[in-house]
Amino acid sequence: MASEARPRLAVYKFASCDGCQLALLNLEDELLSLVGEVEIAYFLEASSATLPGPYDVALVEGSVTTAEDVERIRGIRKDAKYLITIGACATTGGIQALRNWKDVDEFIRLVYARPEYIHTLKDSTPISSHVAVDFELNGCPINKAQALEVLTALLQGRAPHLPPHAVCVECKRHGTVCVTVAQGIACLGPLTHAGCGALCPAFNRGCYGCFGPMADPNPDSLTAHLLDIGVPRGHIIRLLRGFTGYADTFRAASEKLEKVAQ
């Protein structure tokens, strides 16, 4: 963006935990230079003072879960030159998309004393189901180095460099011992987009798939192998239905496993 004035940035929240916005605020040192390079015009998590649109860049956290959300995201799209979704909720529907496999009305009756006050959609859906999205930044939460890379690339007018290969590559680059091979732990790393630095395997946990599916994932092979080595089917289904469970690949894989079980 080679305009004279600083590009104007807006940050929005939909159904989410605010963790990705916090990851932005966690940029700390870089935050000061960010303020020097962009005008933060709308970012309620950081400041209640807001400036009116239009904006050059809108960062959107959270998924769409209400009729108002649907209207609001359309307005945001109109107001923004670039719309970038940040985090698992905005890019895939998030953990709250678990409701998509269940009856939401039943939840509402169980949880709320006055269910008639609750107005919500049946599904939690990613932003891209409603408006055109220019770039999707994965993660639950997003990785701050990746967030910085996306903003830097935008400022410099180049494509962000976020390789779409498997988490396994990060495991191996760090010398982490594979938890599936050495301990029989189910791990979604071979299906999952890199970006977290293979955090969970480094702590002896399988990958939870926070960064969503990688390029060209092969879920059938991995799930068949996990069943083969004795991981219970229900465990694999629950693993696939995590933070990005409604992403096409993971969703299809968990539904297939469920169907075979029935």
Next chain:
Amino acid sequence: MSPSLPRVSASVAMPKASLQQVFDNLRAAGYMLVGPTVRDGAIVLEEVDGLDDLPLGWTDEQRPGHYRLTKTRDNHYFDYGVGPHSWKEFLHPSRLPLFSVEKNNGNWTIRPAQEPPPRYAFVGVRACDLAAIAIQDRVLIGSEFRDPHYAARREQVFVLAVNCSQANSTCFCASMKTGPKATGGFDLALTELPDIFLAEIGSEAGSEALGDVPWEAATAFDLGRASRVIQRAERQNGRQMQTDDLPDLLYENLEHPRWDEVATRCLSCANCTLVCPTCFCTTVEDVGNLRGTSAERIRIADSCFNRDFSHVHGGNIRPSIRSRYRQWLTHKLASWIDQFGTSGCVGCGRCITWCPVGIEITEEVNAIRAKAAK
């Protein structure tokens, strides 16, 4: 006590505990010791201080996609096969800062990232890994195009090899003619017997590393015991690679249905290439600041299984898992020979063990051969 140092190519017997003296000598000579140690359920390669760090009494059980540590009854230091790490990490690191640039008053300054690499002493290098190092020597410093980073590390390495006393179901060094006995490329080569180490002296540096060690010339009895240990490892090789019809077999079968079949199992996760001690591919990553006034270039390990690897101007030349698996197998076993005059595979079995779904390079070749185009 031995009066002097053994001569090069001699075989000597030494008490097991005196391996610590060898370590101390190497450290005194300025080496950083890297060797096997137990971490996170595997025998990995890391900096080691002394004998206490070695996997005494541990062995490993390896099958396709499966690795487990178990305790043995013999208290041996080196009763295990190659693990998830290889020496490649130290000679050809998976992350290497190359240089940084900075803009001041409109001028760019370039600063090479010049941390002098440590002088490594590798402890416990197996025969297949010696062969792998020789292959990387050929690839990375064996022509007019030399990788200076590899050269700087490689030239000063001390190699303490260990002959294998057992082999895994995933090993096929014997058929690749790379092991299990270390035949060259080392400073010292040990064979572990219940009561002693038998040490073959490979260089002056290896001889000097035995300073103050109470060695004796090896007896015929000891030599016989050592060769039986190595023969056992050879018999235990769990598989074979038939190589007499390679590379033609693969070139003539580039459209074999087996490529489609293996693509249904392969995850394109890149684990095989990253654990392989000969795979050498890298890419560079530029990390810049927001204002575009400074940046760093870092070399990182890459793989032909990563989709971006084959992305060229105009599109991706290997858009399917089928084409990527075929690239890996044909490079390792066929086009590597055309390029470098050797196979790209030494039969260490790492790609078989550490493939999360247990795909076996040997089986894939067999399957192609079984229904080969004539």
